[in-house]
Amino acid sequence: xxxxxxxxxxxxxxGKMLFKELNVQKRYEVFTVSRTELKISDKHFINDIGDHxxxxxxxxxxxxxxxxxxxxxVNLDFCEKNQTQTSLLHQRAVSILSSYPSVQxxxxxxxxxxxxxxxxxxxxxxxxxxxxxxxxxxLHGESETLKKAKNGFIIRTNIFGFNSTAGKSLFEWxxxxxxxxxxxxxxxxxxxxxxxxxxxxxxxxxxxxxxxxTGIYNFASNQGISKYMFLFKIAEVFGFDTKLIKPxxxxxxxMNAMRPLNxxxxxxxxxxxGINVPNIxxxxxxxxxxxxxxxxxV
Numbered sequence: 001x002x003x004x005x006x007x008x009x010x011x012x013x014x015g016k017m018l019f020k021e022l023n024v025q026k027r028y029e030v031f032t033v034s035r036t037e038l039k040i041s042d043k044h045f046i047n048d049i050g051d052h053x054x055x056x057x058x059x060x061x062x063x064x065x066x067x068x069x070x071x072x073x074v075n076l077d078f079c080e081k082n083q084t085q086t087s088l089l090h091q092r093a094v095s096i097l098s099s100y101p102s103v104q105x106x107x108x109x110x111x112x113x114x115x116x117x118x119x120x121x122x123x124x125x126x127x128x129x130x131x132x133x134x135x136x137x138x139l140h141g142e143s144e145t146l147k148k149a150k151n152g153f154i155i156r157t158n159i160f161g162f163n164s165t166a167g168k169s170l171f172e173w174x175x176x177x178x179x180x181x182x183x184x185x186x187x188x189x190x191x192x193x194x195x196x197x198x199x200x201x202x203x204x205x206x207x208x209x210x211x212x213x214t215g216i217y218n219f220a221s222n223q224g225i226s227k228y229m230f231l232f233k234i235a236e237v238f239g240f241d242t243k244l245i246k247p248x249x250x251x252x253x254x255m256n257a258m259r260p261l262n263x264x265x266x267x268x269x270x271x272x273x274g275i276n277v278p279n280i281x282x283x284x285x286x287x288x289x290x291x292x293x294x295x296x297x298v
């Protein structure tokens with residue numbers, strides 16, 4: 001017997017990678033949904049799950065037992081200016097997914113931005129303090145998951161990767177500029193410990209196949225790094241001139257939406273479960289290897 005999985009946000013970086021990794025395992029029948037076409041899936045719904053009538057129709061069509069919710073607006077300024085629309089996706093849609101009768105487990109992909117960035121090395125029990133509406137709405141989605149899902153799992157993380165067509169992710173922005181000899185700024189006072197989407201996908205699937213307690217889990221690489229050093233390592237691996245990366249400090253007072261400065265996550269909890277937590281160099285090397293298989297992607 002196969003288990004029916006509904007994967008939302010399936011056209012995003014993480015969603016696409018998760019679909020590929022889930023689809024090779026015969027134990028899952030994977031249904032996907034996104035606002036755009038997904039050519040690699042033959043069980044795909046083109047819908048915005050913020051439209052809750054359409055979301056209910058999707059759920060009735062596939063009756064999933066597991067939901068992996070990757071759908072999110074990731075542009076902080078958009079979220080700040082469009083709070084109702086953001087809330088419909090990050091909170092109301094999660095409420096519907098969590099409470100649908102067939103759904104036995106919901107995995108909610110959240111963010112390290114629920115913290116205010118004052119200290120870093122946050123564990124799952126640390127107090128949250130979102131600084132912008134994106135983070136606040138994601139925190140509301142966490143609450144809906146834990147309150148309404150039969151088995152709700154919150155995965156707080158920060159990802160990097162690339163899209164099948166040119167996107168605006170941190171790596172793609174850096175690659176597009178460095179490959180043409182343009183200099184870029186790297187923030188020396190902003191710290192995170194992100195995961196390449198392939199590494200995160202493998203970790204999530206391993207986690208799904210364990211008998212874990214419901215609750216909150218940090219998924220991250222095993223070391224904190226500044227945005228400047230992250231971009232420096234990207235340049236090194238791809239053979240770009242590292243002098244093109246200019247070290248500067250982020251002045252959050254100039255931002256439309258406030259940003260936390262240090263959102264590094266403590267991974268002791270998943271380490272203790274036996275989940276392999278990679279270091280950032282391995283993640284960047286994995287990105288390099290995947291990217292070079294098809295350089296037309298950016």
